[in-house]
Amino acid sequence: MREALAAPDGDVRVLFADQEAAARHADLVTAAHAAGAAVHIVAATALAPLTGTVTPQGLVAVCGARAAALAPVLAAGPRLLALLADVRDPGNAGTVIRTADAAGADAVVLTAGSVDPTNGKCVRASAGSLFHLPVVVDVPVEEAVAALRAAGLVVLAADGTATTDLPAAAADGLLDCPTAWLFGNEAWGLPAAVRELADHAVAVPIYGRAESLNLATAAAVCLYASAQAHAGARGEPPPR
C-alpha cells in the first residue's frame, strides 16, 4: 500500500479500509485520498471476500495494472536484470522481484508463459518491490534474450548442470559486465533450447547433498554475486 502510493506510477484507484485499519493507518487513507483514489470505509466482514489472505490487514487497494515496457528499460543502460523464463509460482516470482530489488537490479523481465506479477500472492511476496523497479511481462524468451544482448548485456543462464560455477565466473571477471540472469521454471529449470540462447551457463555450486536449490534461493545467490562484482568493479564500498 505505502509503496504503491509512493510510486510515481503506483496508480491507486480505490481504497477500501475497515474502521480499525483506517484509524491505525490514517496517513495512508489521507495519502490515497490526496492521490485521487476513491476511499471507502467498510465493515471488516465486507472486506474479507476482497482479500486472498487468512489474516487480512484491513486495507485493500485497487491499483491500475502497471506493466513496464522493455525498450525504455534497455535504453536506460541497465547493469543488472533478472529474466524469468516460464516461472509459474507467484510466491517464487514475487520473492525474486524483491531479491532483484534488494540486489540493485534495474528491472525484472517475465517471459510469455510466466505468472502474472499482479497475482495477489506475487504482490505480497514482492513486499512492495513490485512498485520499486520496472517489471516487464509477456516477452517471448527468444525476443527478450536478443534485445538484452543488443543492449550490451551478457546473458547468463543459471543452470545447476553448467560446467562453470559461480565462484569461477566471478574469479574470471564474467560478472563484472552488465548482466542479465536467466532463471528457469521452478520444477523443470531451463530447457536446453532456452539455455542455449544465453552467452554462458553458470551453476550455483552444491557443497552438500541437496540436489538443487529452489528458484528464489538460486536467484538470490546469483544476483548478489553480480551486485558485489559490480560494486567491486566500480571500486565502491557496499551501500551500508
Next chain:
Amino acid sequence: MREALAAPDGDVRVLFADQEAAARHADLVTAAHAAGAAVHIVAATALAPLTGTVTPQGLVAVCGARAAALAPVLAAGPRLLALLADVRDPGNAGTVIRTADAAGADAVVLTAGSVDPTNGKCVRASAGSLFHLPVVVDVPVEEAVAALRAAGLVVLAADGTATTDLPAAAADGLLDCPTAWLFGNEAWGLPAAVRELADHAVAVPIYGRAESLNLATAAAVCLYASAQAHAGARGEPPPR
C-alpha cells in the same frame, strides 16, 4: 520418499501408495518393503485425506520423528551451522534446511519456539534435505549460542541493521572461521536481546530500494558467502 529411504535414520515405517504410483515407483515400494516398512496399496481416494497437497504424488510415507541431538553435532567439529530463532513459517524453515544442505552446512538448529520441521510444508520445502543433515530442535536460544561458541564456532547474527555488512565481513576474514549463522523470525527478525548473544552482527547489503530480504533469501546469501569463504580458506576448488 527416496531421501527418507536412503537416509540411515530415515525410519520409514508405513508406506501407502495408489496403484498408479506403486507401478511408477516400483523401486521405492520394493525398497520400503525391504527396509521393514508395512506397504499398503490403496485407492487414490483413500490417499487424498492423508496428504496436505492439492496434487498429491500417490505415495505417503509414515516416518519416525528423527530429531538430532546437539551434542554429537558439536562433537563432530562442524564448520558451518544455521541456527533459526523463532522461525515460524514451515516453508521458510524447509527452504533454509535445503539451502543449508546445498551450502554444505553440518546441521540446522531450530530454537524452542520455532516451527516443527516435520510439518508437511517444511518437509516438502526441504526437498529431501531434512534427511541429509542433522536438524536439531527445541533448544533455548541462549543455550544453543553458548554451546556453539563453546564448540569453537563464531556466532554471526544476520541482521539488516548491522553496521558490518557481508562483503566487509568476508574481506576481514570473519567468514573464514567455523561459523554458526543466527537467523531470526520472518516478521520481526532478531530481538535485541537475542542479537546481542552473537559475537558479531552482519547485514546483507541492500543495493536497491527493498526494505529487507525474506528470511530464506538472506540465509542463502549468508550461507553461500560462508561456504565460499571456507572453500577459499582451504584453497579448494568449488565442488563442481
